[in-house]
Amino acid sequence: MSGYSPTLSPVFLIDLALLTMLIMVATAMLKSRHLFAVVMLSGIYSLLSAAFFVSLDAVDVAFTEAAVGAGISTVLMLGGMLLTARREKPKRPGRAPVALAAVIATGAALFYATIDMPAFGDAQAPANNYIGQQYVERTASEIPMPNIVTAVLASYRGFDTMGETMVIFTAGVAVMLLLGIGSVRGGRDVKDTGNGVARNKAEGE
Numbered sequence: 001m002s003g004y005s006p007t008l009s010p011v012f013l014i015d016l017a018l019l020t021m022l023i024m025v026a027t028a029m030l031k032s033r034h035l036f037a038v039v040m041l042s043g044i045y046s047l048l049s050a051a052f053f054v055s056l057d058a059v060d061v062a063f064t065e066a067a068v069g070a071g072i073s074t075v076l077m078l079g080g081m082l083l084t085a086r087r088e089k090p091k092r093p094g095r096a097p098v099a100l101a102a103v104i105a106t107g108a109a110l111f112y113a114t115i116d117m118p119a120f121g122d123a124q125a126p127a128n129n130y131i132g133q134q135y136v137e138r139t140a141s142e143i144p145m146p147n148i149v150t151a152v153l154a155s156y157r158g159f160d161t162m163g164e165t166m167v168i169f170t171a172g173v174a175v176m177l178l179l180g181i182g183s184v185r186g187g188r189d190v191k192d193t194g195n196g197v198a199r200n201k202a203e204g205e
Helices: 010-031 035-055 060-083 096-115 132-144 146-155 160-178 196-203
Strands: none
Touching: 010 035, 010 060, 035 060, 060 146, 060 160, 146 160
């Protein structure tokens, strides 16, 4: 590591641009009160995250993020939005000292936990020794996949990955059932808050 000199490579610039856009999208989501805009921004956030995972050579994680985060989650949130108002209720100005204290305590604990973490790229780190080292050495000869992470998830952890897929599928089906998709009655029609014309029409019917 003595001869290592950091350079501004194109990959680094791409990662920096993706992280910058992620921060901008997250900030826009926090400031927006329109639920449809929040759902669309969350889909954009998932796509940017998938692109960032691709730049890290984690194509399997990127595929999962794109399919679940930008695809299924966006559809489910849009379906849920049809059963509620389109705009978030205005917040009452004030402070939440308990919530602020909880956030500060959690953040301090997370920062304290990073002190014991090994240095980035440390060859003696637990993740680079023992079973992790065996994966690196044996994957190329045992599994014909160029990406080690994909090989581990698809082969060595095949049953675990299948279990995670079943959990996601079950959660998706449960959400669809809660939304009333496919039922004879269907979901109930909910009007936006403050829409007096729609409310009067509904009461007249």
